[in-house]
Amino acid sequence: MKALFYVLGTSAxxxxxxxxxxxYYFEHEGIGILMDCGEGTQFQVMKAGIGFxxxxxxxxxxxxxxxxxxxxxxxxxxxxxxxKEDLLIIGPPGIKEFLEVSFKVxxxxxxxxxxxxxxxEEVEVPLRGIKLKMFPxxxxxYSFGIRVETVPKRKVNKEKLEELGVPKRLWGRxxxxxxxxxxxxxxxxxxxxxxxxxxxxxxxxxxxxxxxxIEEARGADLLVHEATFLSDMEEEAHERGHSTAxxxxxxxSEAKVKMLLLTHYSSRYEDLRRHLDEARRFxxxxxxxxxxxxxxxKK
Amino acid sequence: MKALFYVLGTSAxxxxxxxxxxxYYFEHEGIGILMDCGEGTQFQVMKAGIGFxxxxxxxxxxxxxxxxxxxxxxxxxxxxxxxKEDLLIIGPPGIKEFLEVSFKVxxxxxxxxxxxxxxxEEVEVPLRGIKLKMFPxxxxxYSFGIRVETVPKRKVNKEKLEELGVPKRLWGRxxxxxxxxxxxxxxxxxxxxxxxxxxxxxxxxxxxxxxxxIEEARGADLLVHEATFLSDMEEEAHERGHSTAxxxxxxxSEAKVKMLLLTHYSSRYEDLRRHLDEARRFxxxxxxxxxxxxxxxKK
Numbered sequence: 043m044k045a046l047f048y049v050l051g052t053s054a055x056x057x058x059x060x061x062x063x064x065x066y067y068f069e070h071e072g073i074g075i076l077m078d079c080g081e082g083t084q085f086q087v088m089k090a091g092i093g094f095x096x097x098x099x100x101x102x103x104x105x106x107x108x109x110x111x112x113x114x115x116x117x118x119x120x121x122x123x124x125x126k127e128d129l130l131i132i133g134p135p136g137i138k139e140f141l142e143v144s145f146k147v148x149x150x151x152x153x154x155x156x157x158x159x160x161x162x163e164e165v166e167v168p169l170r171g172i173k174l175k176m177f178p179x180x181x182x183x184y185s186f187g188i189r190v191e192t193v194p195k196r197k198v199n200k201e202k203l204e205e206l207g208v209p210k211r212l213w214g215r216x217x218x219x220x221x222x223x224x225x226x227x228x229x230x231x232x233x234x235x236x237x238x239x240x241x242x243x244x245x246x247x248x249x250x251x252x253x254x255x256i257e258e259a260r261g262a263d264l265l266v267h268e269a270t271f272l273s274d275m276e277e278e279a280h281e282r283g284h285s286t287a288x289x290x291x292x293x294x295s296e297a298k299v300k301m302l303l304l305t306h307y308s309s310r311y312e313d314l315r316r317h318l319d320e321a322r323r324f325x326x327x328x329x330x331x332x333x334x335x336x337x338x339x340k341k
Numbered sequence: 342m343k344a345l346f347y348v349l350g351t352s353a354x355x356x357x358x359x360x361x362x363x364x365y366y367f368e369h370e371g372i373g374i375l376m377d378c379g380e381g382t383q384f385q386v387m388k389a390g391i392g393f394x395x396x397x398x399x400x401x402x403x404x405x406x407x408x409x410x411x412x413x414x415x416x417x418x419x420x421x422x423x424x425k426e427d428l429l430i431i432g433p434p435g436i437k438e439f440l441e442v443s444f445k446v447x448x449x450x451x452x453x454x455x456x457x458x459x460x461x462e463e464v465e466v467p468l469r470g471i472k473l474k475m476f477p478x479x480x481x482x483y484s485f486g487i488r489v490e491t492v493p494k495r496k497v498n499k500e501k502l503e504e505l506g507v508p509k510r511l512w513g514r515x516x517x518x519x520x521x522x523x524x525x526x527x528x529x530x531x532x533x534x535x536x537x538x539x540x541x542x543x544x545x546x547x548x549x550x551x552x553x554x555i556e557e558a559r560g561a562d563l564l565v566h567e568a569t570f571l572s573d574m575e576e577e578a579h580e581r582g583h584s585t586a587x588x589x590x591x592x593x594s595e596a597k598v599k600m601l602l603l604t605h606y607s608s609r610y611e612d613l614r615r616h617l618d619e620a621r622r623f624x625x626x627x628x629x630x631x632x633x634x635x636x637x638x639k640k
Contacts, residue, residue, distance in 0.1 A: 081410075082381045084355075108414075
């Protein structure tokens with residue numbers, strides 16, 4: 043089982059020459075989910091070598107400009123590539139109006155259907171082989187964290203089935219969750235199969251330290267957590283709905299994730315070693331997200 | 342006398358990894374004019390080392406996405422830099438609505454006044470030391486070419502004034518265009534001063550070959566002309582309101598400009614040598630515009 047995670051932009055609010063605006067990409071078995079779409083995301087997608095056609099869903103954590111403004115341009119570029127496949131966008135209310143006016147003013151119509159699902163509370167969307175969940179965090183207006191988790195096929199308990207002498211031709215139906223009648227007995231799928239754990243990635247979006255992130259990220263393979271500031275600005279950070287690198291380290295440690303990527307650095311910071319030091323004091327497997335970094339997650 | 346011209350993006354419609362979307366920048370004596378603002382322009386401004394505060398006016402040639410969508414993000418970044426100075430935006434109708442909705446949806450308010458002048462016909466705006474003119478070209482909807490011309494101070498005809506014995510303390514007023522009474526005689530400024538030629542730069546915007554571009558560019562120091570296609574696609578180019586590299590060469594030659602920069606290359610072209618060859622067959626001083634190229638114009 044394998045999933046890919048790309049960091050496309052790591053700067054908060056305004057870009058820097060080496061740090062583009064927030065966007066991340068998760069891919070599993072040909073299904074790509076783009077998370078956030080700051081201005082310039084389409085360039086980063088291109089530079090990362092991600093095929094635009096792989097992007098099936100775009101999830102927007104919140105409607106601040108640095109997380110949203112790349113959306114119309116990305117859709118225009120997808121259209122010029124003659125995409126036909128539907129695109130689903132999920133995010134807070136306002137996205138629909140923003141896209142409609144952008145398309146009207148630039149006299150543009152997409153070559154494919156764009157569905158916009160505007161949400162004001164948590165939602166879970168079952169995609170092919172992936173569960174996508176958006177859950178509320180502590181920022182401004184409607185702000186969400188994003189959790190993606192692959193849903194592997196159920197495994198059959200071979201020993202148990204062989205012991206009973208259940209013929210192999212019936213295993214597949216059990217695996218797909220069907221009840222099976224055999225020799226006058228009803229075999230229940232939950233008795234003879236089990237759900238292996240998927241790959242779980244959680245992206246905090248913009249948020250002050252938030253219990254909900256810990257809860258959703260519990261045991262995750264990867265937590266991508268904002269670390270806009272350092273802890274000497276803790277009070278200001280929290281007031282403004284942001285976290286410090288220290289906060290991110292503590293959250294990763296409490297959630298017992300396997301890996302933490304710090305991101306969303308305020309443009310005031312050039313050197314990020316202090317971010318890493320702060321987070322590592324609380325969580326050993328902390329790393330600095332960098333633009334165009336690719337993480338391969340195997341399980 | 343000196344002016345700077347920066348090429349910020351040279352790709353048509355969709356970007357390429359080494360070609361950003363249309364934007365150009367002209368600067369003279371601290372007054373900067375940004376021409377077009379495709380997605381990602383703020384990054385290119387940064388990479389080119391142009392101070393955001395230098396940009397006093399943004400002229401949008403037409404409202405296609407690749408020329409317009411960078412505007413809200415650029416304004417947000419200018420705001421985060423605590424700009425206080427007004428910004429004037431000139432372009433076709435729709436820009437105001439696009440900005441208003443972008444700002445509303447992203448809950449953003451600029452830290453400075455943004456004036457949007459929506460135009461449907463030609464206009465000339467006298468800035469400090471520069472005349473900015475937008476003139477209609479042949480594309481879609483309201484589409485303009487952009488002409489900028491520096492307006493040097495009038496020069497005094499020293500010999501003539503010395504010959505008459507006019508004291509030096511009066512020369513300045515003549516130079517500023519005032520009439521001066523001296524020894525019972527009225528000295529008219531046009532008799533004793535003359536207007537030196539300014540630096541003239543013309544940007545075609547997106548257009549099929551257009552008489553008006555030739556007229557406006559006559560004798561220009563620099564013509565920046567779109568060359569979306571090569572001449573083997575001439576018919577399609579013209580139908581779609583675009584020019585070929587050959588067209589650009591012919592226009593530069595007819596307008597007798599000093600230098601031609603080809604730009605706005607369709608993303609189908611990787612290698613641009615054929616563009617250069619085509620234009621050079623008609624105009625010797627043709628060059629390929631490249632992202633982040635800087636042209637220093639002295640006179």
